[in-house]
Amino acid sequence: MKLNYKKLGKYIEVVNIRNKELKVERLLGVSIKKILMPSIANTVGTNMKTYKIIKKNQFAYGSVTSRNGDKISIALLEDFDEAIVSQAYTVFEVIDTNELNPEYLMMWFRRPEFDRYARFMSHGSARETFDWDEMEEVELPIPTIEKQNEIVKEYNTIVNRIKLNETLNQKLEETAQAIYKHWFVDFEFPNEDGKPYKSSGGKMVYNEELEKEIPDGWGVNNLSLIASYLNGLAMQKFEPETEDYLPVIKIKELNQGYTDTNSGKASKNIPKEYIINNGDVIFSWSGTLKVDIWCGNKGGLNQHLFKVTSEKYNKWFYYLWTKYHLNEFNRIAEGKKTSMGHIKREDLNNAYVLIPKKMELDMMDKTMNTLVENIIILKLENRKLSNIKDSLLSKMSKVELEKEIII
Secondary structure: OOOOEEEHHHOEEEOOOEOOOOOOOOEEEEOOOOOEEEOOOOOOOOOHHHOEEEEOOOEEEOOEOOOOOOOOOEEEOOOOOEEEEOOOOEEEEEOOOOOOOHHHHHHHHHOHHHHHHHHHHOEOOOOOEOOHHHHHOOEEEOOOHHHHHHHHHHHHHHHHHHHHHHHHHHHHHHHHHHHHHHHHHOOOOEOOOOOEOOOOOOOEEEEOOOOEEEEOOOEEEEHHHHOEEEEOEOOOOOOOOOOOEEEEEOHHHHHHOOOOOOOOEEEOOOOHHHEEOOOOEEEEOEOOOEEEEOOOOOEEEEOOEEEEEOOOOOHHHHHHHHHHOHHHHHHHHHOOOOOOOEOOHHHHHOOEEEEOOHHHHHHHHHHHHHHHHHHHHHHHHHHHHHHHHHHHHHHOOOHHHHHHHHO
């Protein structure tokens, strides 16, 4: 056993309370992001009396690790007083919270080192599991409860700031989309007198491409002509002994918002146009269709993504247009006779974009540029905060050891 490390089995115990009286209705599941979230399982005809009750500050984990990639599904119930989880989960709790803070323990479970340990210790033929016996053998540093509380407080300060930024960003996104709809769909942008254009009698003309009326003087173009949609490359593996590398930005990275040690690696010698930097707009055209502003540090562009740029228009214009019309793109993708829906160049050519007059576009820029730039600022701040959060988790294994060395 490592210096000052203690076996977890001394501090935790299984809880097995069933929902026999059907008093608890909130059904949660454990995600690989290590949070308890509303379950998407089909429970029609299921006997909910067999489901397990989990209470605040108790844990639930799934022992099967072979289906979760590199992570073990484990989470602490923090947001509700109680809920129910599938009987497939093991529910457990800390025996004495004056000795071990459940939040401190959950921090340990979030460490990638714990995931690697759990995967290494998993066993089985048809499927690999990390059973309760292995959980009890987990070793971790358990400093004084005061020190644990201090570490948890520092960690939560960062986590809460990240959540606040995410909330602010969501409001900015909603505001930008609402303004876009008001101006580009409802045509109620301010006229020369500052009044809503269409409802104030602004002149409308019929457009054949869109088959509807649009403001007089506005033009129409297809999406591929107002911006460049550069398809990424099938990244070649780099030579670790002879060169540095770039992380590869794929659909997975776009969904999580950053690259990590599990991302692919590609040579830094790829053409610069295929390198993604913070602030670039990326559109995933295959599988899960999504458009987003990248803020997860430099990387190489995978072949299932488009890098979207424009020499004529500011990024809010093509970013918000593509984002607003994702439902239409999803409809097109679902109609493709492939195992995984996707968007082709011809779909971009057939996606028509309204082009405002210069005066109105300049007026929109003043509002939209500010919104999009603030979105980028908050995303970059969250990336830095996430790095600090990860650093705190990585230092947990040293905090008590360092203390002993100093003494």
